[in-house]
Amino acid sequence: MHDFNFFGGGWMMFFWWFLIIVLVIFAIRAVINSGQSNQSQHKETPMDILKRRYTNGEIDKEEFQRRKQELQK
Template identity: 70%
Template sequence: MHDFNFFGGGWMMIFWWFLIIALIVIVVRALMGSTKQNANTPAETPMDILKRRYANGEIDKEEFEKRKKDLIS
């Protein structure tokens, strides 16, 4: 009845299944890889944020020292 000649026979069917599974694996790895990169980046500490804000001129020295003292204690 069916001899798998529609797409080139049984080998072609195996090729299509392999292709579908490979695409699924590639997509899953890409998604997992992007989350791993985000997980490996060190989180910015409150002191780092305070130093960055002072360096960018968002706060003055008085405000920096006050907040630094609050963070340390």
């Protein structure tokens, strides 16, 4: 016969499964939240985008100066 009073019996088994599920949920939320915070840290400003486009040759110097003045207003 099995002695279910060992370490609290069935309630202790329920507690361990509950604890494992809660830890998995916290781990998943931590991974998701870390991904979102990295995205918000790397958000480009309009000036960054303008500089990148000028550097890549997408716009010429006159266009860069005009748009830069517009952004600084």
